[in-house]
Amino acid sequence: MTINDNNAAPSRPMEPIKLDNLLISFTTEFQRVWDTKNLRSSPAGFWRPAPPPDVLPGYFSMGDIAIPGFANINGTNVAAVVREADSPSIDSTKGKALRRPDNFELVWKDSGSGAKTYVSIWRPIPPEGYVALGLVCASDHEKPSVNSVRCVRMDLVTPATAGPLIWSDKGSGAKQNFSAWSIEPPIAEAGEICFLPGTFTGVQSHSRPSSYLASYALRVPLTVQSNAAPATPMLSGFGSPSPIEPATVTQVTRLPWFAVRDDMHPLEQLRLSPYYRLERADRYVLVGHEHNAGDQYRSVKWTAARAQNASLLQVFNRLTAIEFDRAWPIRTPGDDWAIRFSASLTKTFTHTETSSGGWGKFYPLEVVALAAKNTMVAVYQLQSEYRLLRVDNTAVTFGVEYSDDESLFLSQYPSEKDAMITCPSPKASDHEQGEASFGQDEIPVLPTEQVMVTTDTAP
Template sequence: MQTNDSPAARPMEPIKFGNLLINFTTEFYRIWDTKGSRSAPATFWRPTPAPDALPGYFPLGDIAVSGDLNINGKRVTAVVCEGDPQGADSLKGKALSPPDDFEQVWKDSGSGSTVDGAIWRPIPPDGYVALGLVCSNGHAKPSLNAVRCVRSDLVVASSVGDTIWSDRGSGAKQNFSAWSLEPPAAAAGEINFAPGTFVGVNSYTQPATHVAAYSLRMQIPLQIISTPEVPVLTGFGFPPTLDTSRATQIARIPWFAVKDDTLSPVEKLNKSPFYRLERTDEYQLIGYAHNEGAKGRFFKWAVPRGLVRSILQIFTNTTSIKFETEWPIEASDAVRPINFSARLDRNFARTEASAAGWSSPKTAEVVAIAPKSKLLAVYQLQSHYDLLREDGTQAGINLPYTDNDSFYLAEYPPEESEVNASQPTATDTSP
């Protein structure tokens, strides 16, 4: 029954979470199918990462697929490997463990299927959990090396998702239905994702919970390169406009969490396993005033928002990435190669100070006091976001963003003890 006739995706740099290494395979071995049974057709596959490409990697469970098509080169599933322990992980023990045993969940007896088959739940050792079920060709237990269990602090409890297959009408002595996994909403700066395995129960009703319903976790790698130089006034002339147009922070987002209609899921894994969401910060001059009088004076400027809602909507529609909340959350996103929930770091997405910053279309009125005999300049921090593929090509439109929490005030001449001048105040006003 082996049908490994499609080329494998090249191995990507592994995702590291503690001492757990996570990668993906498009190679599978057909374990069992429902041919001869009176139920709807289904096939059960085992991920088989090529030893030369992904040495030391194991499946977390088998794959249940409705229908009888060959999934090699078409489906993508997570596989795992033991990594080197670092820091606290060296005290927690290994990331992976073989199961202690298997518990039979269902067998095809009475179904009339051409070949006998059974489905098993791995029984994990203490401190570890199973992330799916395992199938066998015949009624004998699978090998303990068929899968690996994961240390419980490296995964997250998940919900039971959509039905994949049931043996309804098969005539088997036991009822059985197989279900997908749905990860919970991700915390800021993290991604929760299902490995592609399945869970199952001896009924046709969706279970509220399942002992093997867990998903993998990862932190979104964030690289902080630099921060833009703050403006410094050197005289009473026109305030300088600084050249700070460079990437200051980069978030690396894995292929499955980015929508890219130019590439299929397998092509994304091959050509762009990680996408770079680059944030470029720069200070933009809002206004300035020279108070030549003997008393302090109030000055104010109207500041339009740098965010255009229509541009944000286009960016999200083409990339699926959201800034103010986790993604995906719409029902239309249900069909995807890997079920996941992702959320950007609050500081990177600039939602740490004003949660409504991305949703407010209002302008701001900036009010500041210019002391006597001083030149006052008000700047606003503006960010530009660019999504780039691995080869450097752009995968989404440039997205500008400003909020009403990121103003900088500069004076000339500066106070002797002044390093960072007090912030001006901003009041939202309607456009």
């Protein structure tokens, strides 16, 4: 028997996630389809997302929700729901983002269990070019309505796998065996986020599903807004240059609420800050300067400290879950994310270098320059600060910094011909032994990278 539980707090609309002609939003309102109180099995409840028509008009479920236990999930759980965008696909050959299922295939029913009520679980059969993202329950043995769920166009999803067990009918006495499993998103590629609507999959056995069982996650690109880079500093005289140039916000990416850990409940995040802004501000920092008043070239050397700090990076990750050099979240026992997902930032956003190994470099950088006669020279290094902001522009936590040893800039006064900067990469063997501690006046065990800054002006 279907029981209506609609006592959840009213939902607040958010700007939907747009993927081509698909709109994705979230609801905290559900309708209970059935539970296992009448079965001789472990407790479980099966719910259908019920987006309120006055808040989320035209939105549909992609499948039902299964939970262990009999708790009322209204106002405590969240599920993704979808609707067709008003504008068509940018590719006119692709058609609609959503379609009704053509039919349903019976997966399990409670025949033989002796339960007082009938229940059954069905798999939607999608039209060609579309996929079903979850199973659908019924409080009888009849097929669900084709309007109870929507299938998603195949190019808008990515394959997923079965996750932890939610429930099995073991002990129910039903003629058929059945087990319900959560779905695990794949590890996101750089520049995308893969997330699940909250649906479940299932098989006619008590064993874990094999890899051939089709499961899917939504896949959305993490777009980056780019602004002009800061102007390279130029010397205008023989006086000491400024040690730090003004910072410029050069790149901004927007993260959905469920991909960020904050010091509020996830559903408060959905209500108060449905999106977060992760921004990168770049600036040039002075590595060193030298006034060569003589009439010969002079070699000068400075040591540039890394802006990266291993301890601060660990704390930033613990507070926000965000990783800069790999996908997150890193799965640990007891994870309780409102929406299961995997996200990975673009390499152009997290690394100004051509190599992605910079976030693991904490040892100092040695910089060598040649100062021409009667010349002031200065070498600058590009440094970035990353800040995570809520919708109201408050910071979630402190910012973290990153320095780029490939973006070194030479300025000289008086201005001569173009300077040449090279940054040879260290050999792999240079780093195989890891980092070593060293005192204030000691040289680190590992060879430091050298940057040779030269000009083509004759002495």
